[in-house]
Amino acid sequence: MTPADQHQTDTVLAARDDARARAGQTSAWMPYLPASSSPHCPVDVDPATLTWAETVAPGGYTHKIVARGTRIRLEDPTGEACAHVVVYNALETVERLNVADTQKIPWQAYLGAGHPLLSGDGRVLATLASDTSGHHDAFCGTSTEAWNRHKYGAAMPEGPTPAGSSLLLKAAVKHGLSARDLPPSVSFFQGVRVDPDGDFSWTGSAGAGTSVELLAELPLLVLVANVPHPLDPRPVYVVGPLRVHAWRSTPTGPGDERFDATPELHRAYLNTLDYAEARGL
Template sequence: MTTAEESRPTAPHDPHPTEHPTGQSPARVRDLHRTDSVRSARQDARAQGGQAGEWMPHLPASSSPYPPPGVDPAALVWAETVAPGGYTHKVLARGTRLRFDDPTGDACAHLLLFNALEPVERLNVADTQKIPWRAYLGENHPLLSGDGRVLAVLTGDSSGRHDAFCGTTTDAWNERKYGDARPHGPSPSGRGLFVKAAAKHGLSRRDLPPSVSFFQGVHVEADGTLAWRGSAGAGTHVEIVAEMPLLVLVANVAHPLDPRPGYVVGPLRMHAWRGSPTGPDEPRFTATPELHRAYLNTVDYCEARGL
């Protein structure tokens, strides 16, 4: 079991004392990094080159130590291990395959999708459940926008424990449960991390719709109660294909219904590689009248833009 507080390494800017390399006495980070002149600051910065952390993008993507089975590492366009309590973001081309892996059984990938060409079009959780007549996410489930188009579709799922009901955590929720919700604190909220990720693409808090999440399941009981089902265990994965150019935002944070008192979340692995969008010859394209219409809307939009 992994918590964000236990798993994330101390950041270089952490103001709290750390053990001095000599072991003689605690020292602040500024005592370990000489930056009192331009020359010493440059030397200090260059000394950090070549170092690698446990949670980071792998650059180039082909250097990932965890390439998905059957995928040529040279084909990867994104490879990253997202820290417990961390976030990431990326713009992906139409047809890109994106895989999420939960190596410990404690990841919780909260996901938002936007049309990368026109971000006003974004994931609509209500339509994602309504149009395919399925409340629970799983293989071949479309992730739809409010404009009646398919942003992405789940093409593989070995977990079966997901959630399209609850969204992600807020600062108020985490402050009440854990006592802290700072983005760089021990228990960041999903909403707070989404705000940071969105800002890097010119979006603000008001642009963020409800999200879906992978790897921590929620089920609706007969009386309407939302019951947390937790993880399917370590080693599960989800794959999606981008049916449109996508802006992807991901926050890897504890699920809001997780009953455990601690902030429990494990690392999340992500890989993406070039592929093709769903075509008319594939069964899901015409699986239902509603889905067929959504795919026709999607193809019409993309072909008009030469995609």
């Protein structure tokens, strides 16, 4: 702190005046309050309907509880974002994303439009309702502190090379959860494919301007860490900003193409509908 800065805060009144003088300052990485004030609102969305709008910093994280039927659009404006996502049933957080069932029930390990994110209780927590990227991963999870220390030399969550696991834990703690409550995440915008010999190959990004939309089939607690994919071969910590916008919509129900797409998905959506209707959602 410089002497001038200290002089501005050397009394309670001076500190108050200094804090109030900073009230109008903004950051490129911040929630937009109200959400309708977002300068990046998608062109096909009415700003007045937004319930969540935020730009997540490279190496940053966010979290939110959203209502059933909320549509959440994640956007990669630079081609360098990597959104590591975990979702929970907000009413009972013991029900959470199960990556194995998310791959097994639809008989498809690669995430894409129409893919459900399932819990271990046989219910669909969210549906990947649209996808213009196609570069995602449900195999590797997010980065750990040990991995980041090995690769980048440091992993402090407050530092320049935070691990995704640490950021997801910081978000989880704000909702009364702990490390034992964190399941493996799925990742959007940086792809992985399985080679014929069983090895993983990082396919990188589809490029700038792509997006995915998640449809909340139950009230959700959403945790997001925006960090490099652990298989990113680049030796430096590279990640771009991530944009998040959410608005009220309608959950998947009878009559929707996804609801009856396969016998397995039909049962999963029925289980979800049964849970929601019993609670008056």
